[in-house]
């Protein structure tokens with residue numbers, strides 16, 4: 001054993017390997033390191049991006065929109081101090097009325113009969 005530590009770059013995998021371990025690979029047609037010689041079809045496992053490019057921005061945009069929508073919904077209710085009822089502002093006609101989130105009364109806007117948005121009771125009471 002000569003014991004030289006001369007390293008060379010393998011042109012197949014790009015790694016540094018002891019120069020004396022290089023062998024001519026018959027299918028690759030060049031000197032490759034021992035690793036490549038044993039396993040010439042070295043395929044770098046390409047990690048698939050979990051989301052396609054562009055998704056992040058859109059996803060972020062959509063989540064922001066949904067937050068804004070939630071805020072809009074919540075803005076239609078405001079707590080009435082000392083009461084289990086809340087003040088509800090109709091999204092249709094902007095009429096303000098008292099709403100009982102426990103009995104879910106009234107069922108609809110007393111002015112225009114419009115739907116009352118679902119109230120996240122926990123946030124207000």
Ligand SMILES: [Zn+2]
Pocket residue numbers: 010011012013014015032033034035036037
């Ligand atoms: Zn190699």
Ligand SMILES: [Zn+2]
Pocket residue numbers: 090091092093094095109110111112113114
């Ligand atoms: Zn209304």
